[in-house]
Amino acid sequence: MAKQLAFYFDSSVCTACKVCQIACQDKNNLPAEIRWRRVIQYGGGNWVRDANDKSLLIPSNVYAYSVSMACNHCENPICRDVCPAGAITKRSDGVVLIDENKCIGCRYCEWACPYGAPHFREDQGVMTKCTFCEDLLAKGENPACVDACVMRCLDYGELDELRQKYGNLDAIEPLPSGNFTSPALVLTPHKHAQPSGKGTGHILNLPEEL
Numbered sequence: 001m002a003k004q005l006a007f008y009f010d011s012s013v014c015t016a017c018k019v020c021q022i023a024c025q026d027k028n029n030l031p032a033e034i035r036w037r038r039v040i041q042y043g044g045g046n047w048v049r050d051a052n053d054k055s056l057l058i059p060s061n062v063y064a065y066s067v068s069m070a071c072n073h074c075e076n077p078i079c080r081d082v083c084p085a086g087a088i089t090k091r092s093d094g095v096v097l098i099d100e101n102k103c104i105g106c107r108y109c110e111w112a113c114p115y116g117a118p119h120f121r122e123d124q125g126v127m128t129k130c131t132f133c134e135d136l137l138a139k140g141e142n143p144a145c146v147d148a149c150v151m152r153c154l155d156y157g158e159l160d161e162l163r164q165k166y167g168n169l170d171a172i173e174p175l176p177s178g179n180f181t182s183p184a185l186v187l188t189p190h191k192h193a194q195p196s197g198k199g200t201g202h203i204l205n206l207p208e209e210l
Contacts, residue, residue, distance in 0.1 A: 004075060004094035005132060006159035006184035008166060009068050011193055014153045016041055016066040023148030024070070027133065034119045036130040037070035037145050042174050044201025064204060065190035067175065068154060070145065071096065071117035071130035072183030075159075079109035079118055087127075094159070094184055095132045103127050114176040115183070132156075162186040173199030 016039050024030070024037040043064030050056040073096045080088040080096065087102035088109060098109075098118070103126040109118040110127060118129045133143035141147075146154045155162075163186055170178035170185045172193040178185070194200065 003092060004159040004184050005073065005137075005156060006094070006162050006186060007070065007072065008155040008157070008162050008186045008188075010151075010153045010188040011065055011067055011172065011190040012188055013151050014039075014066045014068060014190075015151055017150060019148045019150055020068050020145040020154060023144045024130070027144040028131075030128075031121075031123075034121065034128065036117075036119065036128070037068060039205075040067045040069055040174060041065075041204040042067065042199070042201055043204050044199075063192035063201070065192055067172065068145070068149075069115060069175070071132075072115060072181070072185045073130075073132060075182035075184060078112045078114075078181050082108045082112045084108065095134060095137075096129075097131055097134070098127055098129060100124070100126045100128070114180050159184050159186070171196035173197075173201065174203055 018039045021035055021037050021039050025035060028036060030036065041064060045062030046060045047057040048060045050058050073094055077090055077096045080090060084106060085102050085104045087099045088096065090096050105125045105127065107120055107127065110120060118127045121128050136143060143156060146156055166186045166188055169187045169189060170183050172187060172189050173196055175196055177196050
């Protein structure tokens with residue numbers, strides 16, 4: 001397989017502190033409403049009648065976990081395939097980039113991406129997204145989100161090497177199946193994580209996501 005850089009995320013120890021999200025915004029000088037990396041909180045459970053007092057409801061099978069998500073620099077980037085301006089390219093190291101000088105702001109990539117990775121900048125009229133901190137990589141440094149993670153939930157490296165170390169899982173709820181774009185992503189699931197497409201919960205911070 002050709003060289004493919006990928007992100008690794010360990011959901012089992014993520015505390016949803018969102019430092020990765022903030023570090024990304026700070027490093028890239030992004031406005032508050034644009035989050036190239038974002039932390040999605042997912043959970044569920046039920047309410048049942050208290051056995052001793054039927055007038056009371058108590059939580060049952062409650063669970064919650066978080067997923068830190070950015071552009072997955074997919075092996076088959078659908079964003080690139082739908083771009084009519086040819087503004088999106090995939091480098092030899094697997095990093096997918098948007099050339100803002102070629103972008104016409106049609107937002108096709110935004111609609112096509114199953115991860116919601118491309119973001120439209122109203123003030124510039126172009127699409128933007130995670131660049132894998134290409135400038136830091138060029139200096140032999142880590143992506144800002146990786147260095148910022150206080151729980152060391154995030155890492156990056158060659159996709160094959162990450163899979164050998166952590167396994168082949170690339171999707172849990174609420175992420176879509178990896179079959180669509182073959183994301184360059186490896187996950188360690190939280191103990192309560194549910195398979196993609198079979199979830200019984202919902203996104204808990206949806207107002208923030210919107």
